[in-house]
Amino acid sequence: MSSTGANLVPTETELIQCACQGDKEAFYCLVQPCERGVFTAAMSILNNAHDAEEAAQEAVLKALTALPRFRGECKFSTWLIQITINEARLKLRKDRRHLYESLDEQRTDEEGQYFPRDFADWREIPSEQLQRTELRDALKRALDSLPPKYREVLILRDVQHLSIQETAQVLGVTEGSVKTRLLRARLQMRDALTPGIDGSWSSGKQEFEKVRPW
């Protein structure tokens, strides 16, 4: 791997050039900062660590092959996440077609109005609440309960902090779709998580009825 100076960290462009010439160390240097993002993107679709790792590995190898065609129109990390999302969807279709609704059939009712299930007041969360296992478990269950197309958009936007434009690019949908899905995802999460009057964290219809008196 070459660099412009002895103590300078090579730029992304330099690493890409080296990687295109077969320098695998340079390619690994490009990929390494994106590892968590790539794994999280795969998890948002597959929701299983083993499958997500396999999809992430496949995606990275595909990116290595396709790198000479990368034109730098977006960040390398966005491009890699886009490949990962496609790989994870492919894996979902291939391995679990019988378990999940088809991604192609998830277009129904997206434009319909979402009605909040209730209007319970939920004041600001004290940061120490996040340390509570109970809350983390409720958060995980609420996320798991989201349809995959809402979960992936929520994770890309609110966990990975991709912009609306980047999220649309990565998912291959319009920015309008990203906004609609994000609204659904956030309001469904709110419905699932709003703490009850006794302070319990709910994450499903059963508890929802129990903890909410109105």
Next chain:
Amino acid sequence: MSVIEISCLEVWREISNYLDGEIDAALSARMEAHFKACAHCKAVLDGARNVVKLVGDGVEYQVPEGFSKRLYSKIKGK
């Protein structure tokens, strides 16, 4: 300056865009006026804002141990 009223339905439709600053100033002003008057919509707004914070701060998928090493081996072996 007076703002044109907005319905609860319209507010719910735009609440996520409002949180992301994705709406124009006029709509934003109408929504803010609505939140001052409507406790229900204010509760939905606070809850949605909490979700964004919770998901941002509290969701973390632990990368499996050895992930990086295995990925490196795959790259080298390609």
